[in-house]
Amino acid sequence: KKQQEFGSVIYLISDEPYRELAYDGVEVPYLTKYYGNTIVGYSYSKSLSLPGERIGYLVIPDEADGSEELITAAAIANRTIGCVNAPSLMQKVIAKCVDAEVDVAAYDKNRLALYNGLKECGFECIKPQGAFYLFVKSPVADEKAFCEAGKKYNILMVPGSSFACPGYVRLAYCVSYDTIINSLPEFKKLAEEFGL
Template sequence: MISERMKDLVAGSSAIRAMFEEGKRLSAIYGEENVFDFSLGNPNVEPPKRVKESIIEILSEESPNLIHGYMNNSGYDDVRETIAEFNSKKYNVQLSEKNIVMTCGAAGGLNIIFKSLMNVGDEVLVFAPFFGEYRAYTNNYDGVLKVVAPNKETFEPDLKEFEEKITAKTKIVIINSPNNPTGVVYSSETLTKIAEILNRKSVEFNTSIYLISDEPYREIAYDGIEIPYILKYYKNSFVGYSYSKSLSLPGERIGYIVANSEMDDFDTIMKALNVANRVLGFVNAPSLFQRVVARNLDSEVDVEVYKKNRDVLYNHLVSLGFSCVKPQGAFYLFPKSLIEDDKAFCDAAKEFNLLLVPGSAFGCPGYFRIAYCVSFEKIEKSLEAFTKLADKFKK
C-alpha cells in the first residue's frame, strides 16, 4: 500500500537496517567491545560543556513561552542576527538576519532550498563520492541527479566532466567540504574554478545555477587547514550549516542556511525558504536549540580526539598497503577496496567484526567508508582486525 516512490527507498533502507542488525547480532556473540562498528557518522565526542550551561541559563533567564513558542518560520530574529554578525566577522562578509534561515539541521536546510527552487525535471549536480541522501532529496522534488566522477588520486572534482554535465536544466550544484566520505577539503583554487565554470555556463544557457555548500563538517578540520567560504567566490551561493558535528548535537536537528545577498532573485528566494520551512512541516527549527546555538557560536568540540583516531587508523591502513587519501577534515576515511567488488569486500570484513560501508552507497564503487567517530580504545582494538582483513586479500 505504500507509495511507488517509497518502494525503492524502503528496500534500500533495509540494507542499512541489516547492517545495524548485524552489529547487534555480532555484539551478542562477541561482546560489544569486540565489534568494530564504523558504519555511522554519530559523533562520539561530547558536546562542549557550555551547551549544557547555556540550556540551564536560558531556562532561568527567558520566559517559557518565548523559549518554547512559535516564532517567524525563518527563526528568531535575534538568533539570526547574532549568527549573521558572527559569520560576517569570521569570514569578512556582509550578512544580516535577512540572509539567515534557521533550519532542522543541514538536511532540513537542503530540503527547503530544493523545494524553493526546483521544478519537475530540474537537474542537481553532485560530485562523487557524495552523501547518498542527496539522491533522495532530489527525488523528493522530482529532480534528476547527475553525478560528476572524481579524480581518484585526489578526490577533487573532475572539473572538465563537471563543465560538460551542466545543461540548461541544471538548477543546483552541491559541494560538501570537508567531504563525507573522503575527508577532502576543496581548495580556494577549486572553488574559484567551479565559480568560473558556473558563471560561464549561466551566461551560455541564460540560467541561474545555484551552488550549495553543505558544511556540517566545517569545524571538523585538521592541521590548521583553512576552509574557504563559498559566498566570497560565487554570487548564487548558499551555505547549508549544521551544529550536528560542530557541537555534537545531531539529534537536536539544528542548523541554518546562509544565502548570498547578491544572488539572483534574493528577496523572493528568502520568502520561499520561509514558506518552504512551514509547508514541508518543519514549521521552524527547534526553538530552544536556536537560542542554545546563539550562545555557543564560539564553542568547539575537541577535534583533537578525532585527529588522533584519524592518524592512528590512517597510518595503520597505509602500512597494510591500503590506498587512501589522508583526510583533512570530517571523521571518515575512504580507502580503496582490496577487491573490485566493494560490497563483497565489506561483507568479508564482517568476518573480523568490522562494519564498513561500501563506496557504492556514495556513488563510488571500489572503495569503502570508515566512520572513525568512535572511542580511541575501539580504534586501537580494531587495528588487528584490519590487519587480518588485509591478510585475507593479500595476493
C-alpha cells in the first residue's frame, strides 16, 4: 500500500544472522514469502558461533523489483568496500560445516540463568526470545551512568540508547555458563548500590 501511496519501490531489508537462535517455540518467518521486495542479509558468524568472522550472504529474490540491478549494486559494493570479502580459508571452512547447527540449548541455559538471576536481584528485564542479548531496565534515567557503575563490579554493559532503546542496557550472554553464574553475586552488589 505504501509503495502505491508514495509511487516508489520500497525494499524491506531483513537482517537475519540470529535466525536459528530462537527460544520458547518461537519460529522466525521467512519474510520473502510475504513481501517480494525483501532483501535478506545473513551471517554465519552467529549461526555457527564464529564471532568476528564476516562471512554470509544476501538473498535478493528474482521477484524483487529491479533484482538484476540490485544484485549488480551489491556485487560492486562488495568489491568497493573490500573489507567485507571473506578470506578464502573461511569460505572453505563454511563449505565444510554449512549444515552444522548452533547449540541453542547452551544459549538457552545462559539466557535463563542470567534472566532469572537478574530478576532475583531486583532488576527489571525483558526476557529475550531470540539472539543472545538481554535488555535490562536501568534503575536510573541515565543508563550510561549505570553502565559506568557496573564497571566497578567488572560488569560490562552497553547503553540501550546505542540501539534506540534509551533507559535500558544490553548484556550479551554468549559467554561460558560459569561466567554467567560467577557474575550474579556482582550484579547483586550493583543492585544494592542502586537500592533494588
